[in-house]
Structures are given as structure tokens and as C-alpha cells.
Amino acid sequence: MGTKTAAILLTACLLLSACSANKPESAATGNNQTSAASDTSNGSQTVPKDHNSAGKTTAQHDKSVVDNSKSENSATVAAINKTYHLDKAYNVVPNQEGVEKKVILLTFDDGPKEAAMINKIIDTLDKHKAKAIFFVNGYRVKEHPELLKLIHDRGQPIGNHSWDHIVLKNKSEAEVKKQIETVQKMVKDITGQAPVFFRPPHGAGGDVGRKVAKENGLLYMTWSVGSLDWTMNKSQPNKTDALLKNVTEQLHPGSNILMHELPWTAEALDSLLTRLEQKGYRFVDPQSIEVPAD
Structure with missing residues (x-):
């Protein structure tokens, strides 16, 4: 019984170690992605101080897209307002x-x-x-x-x-x-x-x-x-x-x-x-x- 128990415990440890090593990256970063999506939907992004310059450029680009979209919408409203x-x-x-x-x-x-x-x-x-x-x-x-x-x-x-x-x-x-x-x-x-x-x-x-x-x-x-x-x-x-x-x-x-x-x-x-x-x-x-x- 003692040998069988030791074998079972060893197998369980090996399986647990394997699961931890193969954990998906998306599961670890899911909260950050949700936060970024929420910021974008509000028309701007909050860029953490430790983001690199590429990250800041991306955030600024996203904001300009939103602003341009608003301008285009205003122009469209003006164009169809002649009722x-x-x-x-x-x-x-x-x-x-x-x-x-x-x-x-x-x-x-x-x-x-x-x-x-x-x-x-x-x-x-x-x-x-x-x-x-x-x-x-x-x-x-x-x-x-x-x-x-x-x-x-x-x-x-x-x-x-x-x-x-x-x-x-x-x-x-x-x-x-x-x-x-x-x-x-x-x-x-x-x-x-x-x-x-x-x-x-x-x-x-x-x-x-x-x-x-x-x-x-x-x-x-x-x-x-x-x-x-x-x-x-x-x-x-x-x-x-x-x-x-x-x-x-x-x-x-x-x-x-x-x-x-x-x-x-x-x-x-x-x-x-x-x-x-x-x-x-x-x-x-x-x-x-x-x-x-x-």
C-alpha cells in the first residue's frame, strides 16, 4: 500500500507541474485587455507610465481615429440636415x-x-x-x-x-x-x-x-x-x-x-x-x- 500511495502522489505532482507550465497567456493578461478595450470605447486610452513609446503612439492614433470619426459624423449630420x-x-x-x-x-x-x-x-x-x-x-x-x-x-x-x-x-x-x-x-x-x-x-x-x-x-x-x-x-x-x-x-x-x-x-x-x-x-x-x- 505504501508503494502504491507514493506512486500516486508522484504522478499527481508531475501532472500539476505540467498544467502550470502550459497555462495560456490570454488567461494571465485578460484583465488588462478588458481595461484597454473599455478605455478605447470611451474615446481615449490611459497609457501607464512604464509603456514604451510605441504604446503611446498607438494610444494617440486610437484617439485621433475616434476624434476623426466624430468629425465625420458631424459633417454627415450637417449634410443630411436639409430636410x-x-x-x-x-x-x-x-x-x-x-x-x-x-x-x-x-x-x-x-x-x-x-x-x-x-x-x-x-x-x-x-x-x-x-x-x-x-x-x-x-x-x-x-x-x-x-x-x-x-x-x-x-x-x-x-x-x-x-x-x-x-x-x-x-x-x-x-x-x-x-x-x-x-x-x-x-x-x-x-x-x-x-x-x-x-x-x-x-x-x-x-x-x-x-x-x-x-x-x-x-x-x-x-x-x-x-x-x-x-x-x-x-x-x-x-x-x-x-x-x-x-x-x-x-x-x-x-x-x-x-x-x-x-x-x-x-x-x-x-x-x-x-x-x-x-x-x-x-x-x-x-x-x-x-x-x-x-
Whole structure:
């Protein structure tokens, strides 16, 4: 019995020694691999101090791949974000089925005028998570370039409303080019971005206005719903109610609403946007509208 027991014990020892010698490397390093995979999935790697330079280079490469991927994704989002266009009546229309139809485009003409009024309007837009196109006149920008920068810095799109507030349709092509292109250059010089939207004063650009706008990569538009705020005056009572009535009576999906930088419009804006939201409308981001440059 003693000899048999000794033989069994010797065999067991030899087997145990053999198993230890053949243990897989992956089993010994599995925890480290899991940690590295987790770091990579978070967009960066934590490189221990005792890693060699090759390891650091690999980690930096992995991070740049993630960053480049994010940039490509952002570019893709920007490229597919043009979900609307304007029809011949200047209404906002979805490009395809399944895109929300009950939307409104907000616009303000004839600025920039006063910082307090601009801030009040944009404060209200921010409250309702809305964007609006601010169509500016060149002569006003020349007087107060800081107001143009205010609109831009607060994240609102700027449109071209020509240099003067004149009827363009009867002007020569040279005059119309000067009226439009001078504003294009001025806005770009001040904000770094040239406008992509053009609205002729009085809604009267004519064929020449359309031609020059297109040559400058501008989307030509007038409006499909007028607030009639420009017909009001300081002494008129109940201007907010009148503005609400003017807009809601014409309201329809895709409405392109014309307003102005006027004190009573700034005062009525919160009530107007609240009423529109209650009716189930949402405010379209002008950047989602196709323009000729697209």
C-alpha cells in the first residue's frame, strides 16, 4: 500500500507541474485587455507610465481615429440636415414623407435697430428654443455693426435685405448687384459668414433680383404670412391682440411669417409663440432649409 500511495502522489505532482507550465497567456493578461478595450470605447486610452513609446503612439492614433470619426459624423449630420425647401409661395415644405409638416419659419426685417429690442426678441426665441432669420439692411449695419455682431453671437441666422430699403425690381442689374453684394461682403467681414437668405424690400425683387440672388448663392424669398406689425403705431391700442389675430387667421403648415424689429412685436412675441405652440406648431431651424449653394 505504501508503494502504491507514493506512486500516486508522484504522478499527481508531475501532472500539476505540467498544467502550470502550459497555462495560456490570454488567461494571465485578460484583465488588462478588458481595461484597454473599455478605455478605447470611451474615446481615449490611459497609457501607464512604464509603456514604451510605441504604446503611446498607438494610444494617440486610437484617439485621433475616434476624434476623426466624430468629425465625420458631424459633417454627415450637417449634410443630411436639409430636410425642408421653400415652395413657389415661399412656404416651408418637407423634402420627403415622414418629416414634420406643421412647422413655421420666423423672420424679422429691417434691422438691426436697437440692442435692447434685439436682446428682448432673442431672449424670447431662446425661451421657446426657436431660431429666426434676421434680414438686415446695409445702411443700418454700417451705422451699428456691433448690433449685427450681437445677432450673430447670440446664434441667430442673418439674411440679406439689400443695402437700402428700396424697390429693386425696376432698378438696373448693376444697381441691384451693388445693393445685394455690398451687404454680402459687409456681413461676412463682420461675422465671418455671408448670408444664404435674401428677401427684397417690399417683397419686390423682380427677375433681376432673383438672378443676382442666385448668382450669390442666396435663397430668394418673400413671405406667406404677414403679421402686419408695420402698419401699427405707438398709440394704437391692443397691438398684441391685433398681431396675434393677423398671424393666426392666416396660419397654415409651413407658414413663413414676416415680422419686424419693432417694440410692439418684441412685446407680443412671447404670446405669439406660445399660441403657435398650443396649436401644435414647431419652429423650423432655417439651417434645415435648402439654399442654392447646397
